[in-house]
Amino acid sequence: MTPMNPTPLMEVRNLTKRFGGLVAVNDVSFAVQEGEILSVIGPNGAGKSTLFKLASSFLTPTSGRVFFRGEDVTSQSPHIAARKGIVRTFQETTIFRNMTALDNVVVAHHLRSRASLPGFFFGTKTAGEDEKRFRESASEILNYLGLGDVRDMIASTLPHGHLRALGIAIGMAADPKLLLLDEPFAGMNSEETTQAIRMVRGIRDRGVTIILVEHDMSAVMTISDRIVVLNFGKKIAEGTPAGIQNDELVIEAYLGREDENEEDVNEENVNEENGDEETQESNASSRKAGIENVP
Amino acid sequence: MTKVKTALGASLFLLVYLVLIPWLFREQPYRLGVLTTASVLSLISAGVWLMFYIGRINMGQGGFALVGGYSAAILVSKLGLSFWAALIGAGFITVVISVLVGLPLLRLKGVYFSMITLSLTETARLTAQSFPSLTNGTKGILNLPLPGALKIAGFTLIPDFASIDKHFAFYFLGAFLTILGFASLYRIVNSRLGWLFRSLQQNEDLASSFGVDVPRLRVIALAICAAFAGTGGAFFVTMQQSVYPATFTFQDSTYFLLYCFLGGLGSVWGAFVGAFVLFLSFEMLQGLNQFQPLIYSLIMIGMMLWLPNGLLSIKLPFSFNFFSKAGGPACKPEEEAGQP
Numbered sequence: 001m002t003p004m005n006p007t008p009l010m011e012v013r014n015l016t017k018r019f020g021g022l023v024a025v026n027d028v029s030f031a032v033q034e035g036e037i038l039s040v041i042g043p044n045g046a047g048k049s050t051l052f053k054l055a056s057s058f059l060t061p062t063s064g065r066v067f068f069r070g071e072d073v074t075s076q077s078p079h080i081a082a083r084k085g086i087v088r089t090f091q092e093t094t095i096f097r098n099m100t101a102l103d104n105v106v107v108a109h110h111l112r113s114r115a116s117l118p119g120f121f122f123g124t125k126t127a128g129e130d131e132k133r134f135r136e137s138a139s140e141i142l143n144y145l146g147l148g149d150v151r152d153m154i155a156s157t158l159p160h161g162h163l164r165a166l167g168i169a170i171g172m173a174a175d176p177k178l179l180l181l182d183e184p185f186a187g188m189n190s191e192e193t194t195q196a197i198r199m200v201r202g203i204r205d206r207g208v209t210i211i212l213v214e215h216d217m218s219a220v221m222t223i224s225d226r227i228v229v230l231n232f233g234k235k236i237a238e239g240t241p242a243g244i245q246n247d248e249l250v251i252e253a254y255l256g257r258e259d260e261n262e263e264d265v266n267e268e269n270v271n272e273e274n275g276d277e278e279t280q281e282s283n284a285s286s287r288k289a290g291i292e293n294v295p
Numbered sequence: 296m297t298k299v300k301t302a303l304g305a306s307l308f309l310l311v312y313l314v315l316i317p318w319l320f321r322e323q324p325y326r327l328g329v330l331t332t333a334s335v336l337s338l339i340s341a342g343v344w345l346m347f348y349i350g351r352i353n354m355g356q357g358g359f360a361l362v363g364g365y366s367a368a369i370l371v372s373k374l375g376l377s378f379w380a381a382l383i384g385a386g387f388i389t390v391v392i393s394v395l396v397g398l399p400l401l402r403l404k405g406v407y408f409s410m411i412t413l414s415l416t417e418t419a420r421l422t423a424q425s426f427p428s429l430t431n432g433t434k435g436i437l438n439l440p441l442p443g444a445l446k447i448a449g450f451t452l453i454p455d456f457a458s459i460d461k462h463f464a465f466y467f468l469g470a471f472l473t474i475l476g477f478a479s480l481y482r483i484v485n486s487r488l489g490w491l492f493r494s495l496q497q498n499e500d501l502a503s504s505f506g507v508d509v510p511r512l513r514v515i516a517l518a519i520c521a522a523f524a525g526t527g528g529a530f531f532v533t534m535q536q537s538v539y540p541a542t543f544t545f546q547d548s549t550y551f552l553l554y555c556f557l558g559g560l561g562s563v564w565g566a567f568v569g570a571f572v573l574f575l576s577f578e579m580l581q582g583l584n585q586f587q588p589l590i591y592s593l594i595m596i597g598m599m600l601w602l603p604n605g606l607l608s609i610k611l612p613f614s615f616n617f618f619s620k621a622g623g624p625a626c627k628p629e630e631e632a633g634q635p
Contacts, residue, residue, distance in 0.1 A: 058500070082506035090504070096497045107490045111506035117515070120487040121479075127487065174505035 007070045009034045009209050010055065010086070010178055015064035017050050024050040026233035027064070032178070032226075037200070037210045039220045042230035043253060048213045049182075051230065055211065056088035056180050057081035068178070083111060085177030089167045091186070097156035101147055101166055104155055105138035108173035112137075141169050145199060161192050165199065172203065179203065181212040185219045197223050221245070229253065309474075317466055324462040329578045331462075331534065334469040337570035338476045339527035340554040342520030344566040345480065347555060348489075349516045350496035351401070351408050355415030356524050357548035362419055363389045363525030364532035364542055368436040369429060371533075378442035382529050389525025390518045397517040401510065404499075416545045423540040435539035442468075442533060465534050472530060473567070476523055481563045483519070492516060546588065553591055556598050559605020568606055 008031035017025040025047040032038045042048050053059040055066060060075040067073065068084055081087075096104050112134070115127035142151050145165045150158055155166060164184060171179050184200060185193050197219055204210050214220050220227065221241040229237040229244060231253040237244055244250055320327045339360050346353035366388040370381035400411050423430045430436065441456040442464075456464045483489055491512055494502040503509045532538040550573075551566075558569030573594070577587060602608065 056504070058504075077508075077510075078500075078503040079506050079508045082504060087506075088504050090501060094498055094501050096494060096501070098497065099493070103490070107494050108505040110491065113487070115487075117488060121482055123482075123486060131487065170501070170505060 008032060008067075009036075009069060010211070011067040012051075012055060013065045013067065015051070015054055015066065016062050017047075017054055017059060018062045023233050025054060025061075025230075028228075028230070028233075028235045029064075030228050030235065030238055032209060032211055034209055035204065035207070036225045037204055037212070037223055039224040039227045040211065040213045040230060041215075041217070041220055041227060045232075046230040046253075047233040048230055050233075052088070052180060052182060052211075052213045056086055058088065082174055082176075085175070086180070087171045087174045087176035087178070088180040089171040089182055089184070091167070091182050093163075095155050095163060095166055095170065097154075099155055100152050101142060101155055101158065101162075101169075102135070102138055102151040104166060105141055105169050105173045106134045108170040109134040109137060111174050138169075138173060141172050144202070145169050145172075146195075161188060161196075164188070164196070168199070168203070172208075176208055178209045178211065181210060181214075183214055184212055185214055185216040188216075193219050312470060312474075313467070317463060321463075324460075326578075327462045327466050328534075329575065331466045331469040332531070333571045333574040334466075334473040335527045335531050335534075336551070336554065336574055337567045338469075338473045338530075339524050340551040340566035340570050341476050341480050342523035343551045344555045344560065344563075345483070345492075345516055345520050345523075347560050348484070348496060349492045349513060350499075351404075351513070351516075352552070353412050353517075353520060354409050354548050354552065355412035355419075356520070356551045357543035357545060358412075358415035358417075358419035359389050359393060359521045359524035360528035360531070360547070361416070361423065361538075361540075361543040362392055362521075363528030364538045365423055365430055365436075366525065367529030368439055368532055368538045371439055372436055373429070377445075378440070378533055379445050382526060382533075385529035386522050386525040389521045389528070393517050393521030394514055397514045398510075401513040401517060413545070413548070416543065416548045420540045420544065430540075433540060435537055435542075437537045439533060439536045439538070441536070469530060469534070472526060476526075477563065477567060479519075484563050550591065553595050555605075556595060557606055559607035561604050562607040565605050565607055572606065 011029075011031040013029050015025055015028045016023065028047075028051060030038075040048050040051060050059065054061050057066075057073065057076050057078045057080070065072055065074045068081075068086060071084075073081060073084065073086070096107065099107070109130075113130050115124055115130050119127045139148070139151065142148050145168060147162060147165055147169060150162055155163070158166065168179075168181065168184065171181075181200065185196055188196060193216065200210060200212070200223060212220075212223075221244075224241055226239065227237075227241055227244045228235060229247070229250050231249075236249045236253060237247045239247070316330060317327070320330065339356060342359070343353050343356045363385040366385035367378075367381040370376045370384045371378060376384065396415070400408065403411060424432055426432075441461060442453075444451050444455040444458075445453040453464075453468075483492070491502070491507060494507060495509060495512060495516075499509050528543065532542065535542070554569035554573060555566050556569065557573055558565030558567065562568075573591075577583070583590065598605070
């Protein structure tokens with residue numbers, strides 16, 4: 001484990017979430033330091049998504065606590081979390097489909113608004129200034145994320161990669177301290193992934209700490225400062241990418257034990273890019289490649 | 296340019312609504328009364344339209360209108376308040392009740408919210424029947440006085456309705472309330488509030504992810520919706536000079552929905568156009584009255600099939616910017632398989 005600073009930006013302590021008889025997240029603890037990129041990985045059904053929702057206050061834990069800058073933020077409403085600077089993104093389908101890309105990001109500036117609700121209604125000067133500020137800032141964010149050319153297109157007509165970036169742009173508009181990214185690289189080809197990695201790093205360099213949940217192993221290994229690995233709801237490993245690659249438990253979780261039927265193991269975690277390297281490779285070894293062949 | 300067009304459209308509309316129509320029907324008090332009713336129905340429907348705008352189907356608007364009507368009647372007949380105080384009081388009481396009811400109910404989404412609001416009208420009707428000491432039970436409250444003069448600091452703003460032609464007086468009062476209501480609605484939709492409401496309609500989770508207080512905004516929308524219903528109900532009851540538990544029934548609640556559908560959910564003026572077109576065409580086809588629910592249902596099905604965005608979505612050969620502008624996206628409330 002890496003040494004901890006006195007107060008991490010976010011700390012998750014003994015988090016457990018039960019859905020009826022199913023324990024989706026079981027006694028998970030970790031901390032993220034300011035300026036870090038922390039990834040949460042694990043086979044399908046490992047509880048990544050649940051953990052993600054717990055950290056962003058979209059779910060209330062059965063037990064355990066979440067601290068943000070030392071303050072207990074467990075079981076608060078999502079919008080309160082956002083106000084404190086904990087902002088999550090969604091997978092690509094979750095955007096305002098009928099609005100233009102620019103409007104999507106303008107609306108998401110809500111938190112930076114100085115005018116009150118009646119102020120909006122009566123069109124006060126503050127409300128007008130807000131509006132102008134939001135448009136400028138939204139354009140800036142869109143340009144930064146490479147969406148400048150499509151800002152006036154209706155979101156539902158945008159291609160895949162742009163939607164992902166738009167989701168992140170919406171998150172950025174809320175002025176986050178901690179941005180939680182939900183599978184930012186899913187379904188991207190290697191070129192798009194490289195671009196997206198640069199984008200996420202750029203966001204971090206602007207002073208935003210990042211937690212991401214991801215399947216794409218090589219992207220995770222490239223981008224992360226630290227990685228938390230979940231399996232069956234439990235944290236089985238935490239450490240640097242290099243450390244994680246050689247962790248017995250992690251390899252076992254992803255590849256299964258030697259004597260296990262290979263078909264039981266999860267297909268999802270195969271890194272698609274490795275497919276064309278050695279197509280004749282067995283499932284298991286290509287998966288191993290997914291973990292180990294890191295650029 | 297658009298501003299000029301909007302202003303032109305608005306003045307043309309006001310000219311027809313406030314001058315031409317009263318002048319045409321100056322000697323037909325019954326017709327004028329029908330138009331007044333259409334105005335107030337469109338005002339009440341505007342509330343339903345706003346709920347559509349945040350992605351909720353409100354089937355309880357008749358209940359809120361009934362609350363407004365009874366509040367006004369009780370304030371006037373039992374407490375001896377003037378109509379003007381009662382009108383504001385009725386709106387206020389309806390808003391308070393809507394907030395109390397809305398806090399728990401607005402957690403429900405999609406069809407669950409509709410189902411529970413569907414029962415609200417019945418609840419209001421049964422409540423009116425069950426407290427005869429206050430509401431006179433099934434007999435209703437009869438012989439409500441006409442609105443008296445509205446005086447501020449000794450200066451008569453509005454004369455006593457009994458001393459002037461009451462049909463005209465009611466027409467103009469109804470028109471005033473309706474214009475006020477729709478002007479507010481237009482302002483809401485075209486300000487940042489409209490953006491927030493649209494964001495709720497499209498995805499509540501995404502909205503809360505960037506800090507929108509979703510539960511609060513939903514309650515605000517319902518409160519505005521109820522304010523329209525309460526004020527409209529109070530006005531309607533005063534115009535009828537009586538209120539019964541059946542003044543607004545479940546059927547009325549669904550008609551309010553239908554007016555919105557017919558006019559179109561994509562435009563602020565949808566409820567207005569829908570209410571006028573449908574209500575007036577039925578007044579002209581008096582003989583069909585017994586088939587009204589049947590015909591209304593057929594219209595509703597037809598609208599869903601062939602004109603899901605309402606009459607105002609029809610492209611006219613000339614561009615009438617005033618109507619088509621204030622749109623926003625056609626609002627189809629998200630059919631969420633919704634967990635309550």
